[in-house]
Amino acid sequence: MAWFLVPAALVIGGSAMAFIMILAVIAILAWVAVPVLVAGTTAGLIAHNRRRHAALRRSGAAGMAPLGRRYPPPPPRPVPPPWPQARARFDRLRQEYAAYECDPMQVLRLPALADVTVPSTGRFVEAFAEAQALETDARPAQAHAAAFVAAVDRAERAWRAARDAAERIRLSGLSPAERGTVERVIKLLTTARDSDSDAERLTAYSMARSELAKLERAGVIHMPRTAQAALDAAGRGELPA
Known part of the structure; x- marks a missing residue:
């Protein structure tokens, strides 16, 4: 074994x-x-990582901005309307306001627009005075021009609001007797304007002025000085009907 x-x-x-x-x-x-x-x-x-990063840079994937990319500039700031346009707008407003103040008929139809105790009218008068104070003949500095443009905007808005309020009010704030007197003065002035007779025209102006003086003394109507001067001159026959 x-x-x-x-x-x-x-x-x-x-x-x-x-x-x-x-x-x-x-x-x-x-x-x-x-x-x-x-x-x-x-x-x-x-x-692999190098190829992936290169692809991301080429495609501009989220979180990785492509090389050399520039972001767009911010949008421009809003520019206020040019100063010459604001001057033209204020001239039109001044003419419209003057046309009202020089016309006794308009004052009688829209008495609230001549009464600074009416809030809308008071705001307009303040806005108009502010724009007028900022108005210049030559182009001012940029800050001053911007302030004037803004003041004209406010004055235009205030004028529209004051006119709308006066249209709504009209003679509603007067007593029946006061409304009757105002309507009588308007008829007299209409007769004086449309009459072909010098005597009739002068008589109508004289009666209208007398009635209007009563309304002014009672504080019912606030007639601007320019409207009163136009009425006085027409009553003396200095202006054509």
Whole structure:
């Protein structure tokens, strides 16, 4: 039996040795291959990231502005209307206001527009005075011009509001007797304007002025000085009917 066990031991011993050698070879290959694989993977990831960032820069993806891109300039600030236009608008307003103040018939039909105790009329008179104080013959400095333009805007709005209020009020704030007197004065002025007879015209003006004086003394009508002067001149025959 001894002769049989020796060869078997050799065979078993040789197999173990071969197995150990195979393990050693595998360990050596793993020790060499793993760093190579890691290096290759790292290089691949770096290359992938570089390609991705380049694509993002080209496409302008959110969060990454393309190289060399410039943002648009902010929108310009609103510019107020030019000063010459504001002057022209204020001239038209002044003419419209003067036409009212110089016409006794308009004052009698819209008495609230001549009464500064009416809130809307008082606001207009203040706004008109402010614009008039800022008005200049030559173009002023930019700040002054802007203030004038704004004042003209306010005066125009106040004028429209005052006229609308006067149209609504008309003679509603007067007593029946006062309304009757105002209506009689309007008829007399209409007769004086339309009459072809100088005597009739002058008589109608004289009677209208007498009735109007009573209304003014009672505080019913606030006749502007310009309207009163026009009425006096017409009553003296200085102006054509």
